[in-house]
Amino acid sequence: MSTLSPVAETARLEAATETLAEYIGYLNCEIDAEQEKVGPNPERVTALERELDIVLGERRALTPSNRDIINRALYIYAPVLKRMHGGTP
Template sequence: MNTPLSPIAETARLETATETLAEYIGYLTSEIFAEEDKAEPNTGRIEALEHEREIVVDERHAITPDNIALINRALYVYAPRLKLMHG
């Protein structure tokens, strides 16, 4: 059973999710640039990263306080990925 969150907690979750999406977009962008700067860029990797970035940018634009599924995706899927990268 999920206990309703206070408005402050809901706002904090939304802000954290939004920041997570923005950071992940930044990471993907830097990976694209790094690949493009190589002497022999891997076009397949660039295309995959660009596709992932498009998905996350769309999610960033779609995030609202009511979109709990998207907030949860940012917090429970993307945030752990970023945490691993920061090691």
């Protein structure tokens, strides 16, 4: 049971949604960039595609009550994206 207010719960859901969308965009860009190389690394493409499938599934399954996905987006994916943008987690 959550002790957060409805406003806080909504903010967490919105932040998780935006984080997942940004991570999906990042993965798509990485796949495209790898495939455009003269000698693309098929293992990297496969790994990125698997990660993309996982994150797309999480995005489709995201609901206000799915705390596991919200927490993964906020505590796993968001710090990775923040580091990529030059910030510190």
